[in-house]
Amino acid sequence: MTDVIDGNAVAQGIRDDLRASIDQLEAEDVTPTLATVLMSDDPASETYVSMKQDDCEEVGIEAIDVEIDSDAPAEELFETIDELNADENVDGILVQMPVPEHVDKRAVLEVIDPEKDVDGFHPENVGRLVAGNARYKPCTPHGIQKLLATAGVDTEGKDAVVVGRSDIVGKPMANLFMQKADGGNATVTVCHSRTENLAEKTRDADIVVAAAGVPEMIDGSMLSEGVVVIDVGINRVDADTEKGYELIGDVEYDSAKDKASAITPVPGGVGPMTRAMLLYNTVKAAGRQSGVDIELP
């Protein structure tokens, strides 16, 4: 029987556990606060940001919602970030990616105060992660580590194949898997659009993390019996549903499930975990910046 890993349930558990840490902060009159900055008209980005706001409300994190016109000058975004950096009440800042083309994405990531960088995308935080001394682990790969741990999948000694080398998913995932730490100690292969014979790599894997953004590009024929499949892909395809679209992963679910010992669905797999780990990093940030010594789940 294949274990279908329920990301919504694991994420709910993390949100519930975070309440105790938030209570510790509240006892010292600290309310953890996350500012989300949206500079985009993309409906998917709007959906994610509003879901993040709802999550904050559920657990008792204050959410500040900043929206910037997508054709406003880049300076407006930089000024907003400066203000949020300077605001002592703000613990975490998330600038929803992608930003418009006229905005220099790297410059945005570099101006966010690294202590408030709850995405973990600032070069200082990336450096710390690679050095094995992470301040804030990037939410998606951190969430995947929690999912695997909860499902009882030990990564130690396993062959892990990460498909995708983006700064937000593929690279930090590969780094976490190779670290000499719990949730790591795997032997890692990173694949991308120039990889030759992808199916040979994925067939050799004990764990496959699919994060390419290509709908259903990995099917059962590319996998070995007993593999653990983590599907990060979120692809909106037009469909005759209430919302007018359907969400499809990077994995062809039915054929992959036939081979897998465990698999994450889309939706309801990695996505909710990304959001839960954002809350986790925000609470951690509030503890660090207030000096209140909290315990984290």
Ligand SMILES: NC(=O)C1=CN([C@@H]2O[C@H](COP(=O)(O)OP(=O)(O)OC[C@H]3O[C@@H](n4cnc5c(N)ncnc54)[C@H](OP(=O)(O)O)[C@@H]3O)[C@@H](O)[C@H]2O)C=CC1
């Ligand atoms: N569930 C969640 O919480 C999250 C989901 N996502 C989703 O995950 C997916 C990936 O996101 P993100 O990492 O930001 O994407 P990017 O577009 O930044 O990166 C995609 C990566 O996949 C590689 N790639 C593209 N096509 C292929 C192919 N045919 N074969 C092998 N590799 C390929 C690219 O290679 P190259 O480097 O050569 O271009 C690149 O490294 C998207 O569907 C996104 O929506 C993203 C973040 C969080």
Ligand SMILES: Nc1nc(=O)c2c([nH]1)NC[C@@H]1CN(c3ccc(C(=O)N[C@@H](CCC(=O)O)C(=O)O)cc3)C=[N+]21
């Ligand atoms: N600064 C920044 N940080 C991010 O973490 C970040 C980002 N920018 N830009 C875009 C990607 C994508 N991402 C998702 C988060 C949650 C779901 C999620 O909750 N998905 C639900 C369904 C969502 C729906 O219904 O549309 C699920 O899979 O069940 C998906 C994708 C975070 N990202």
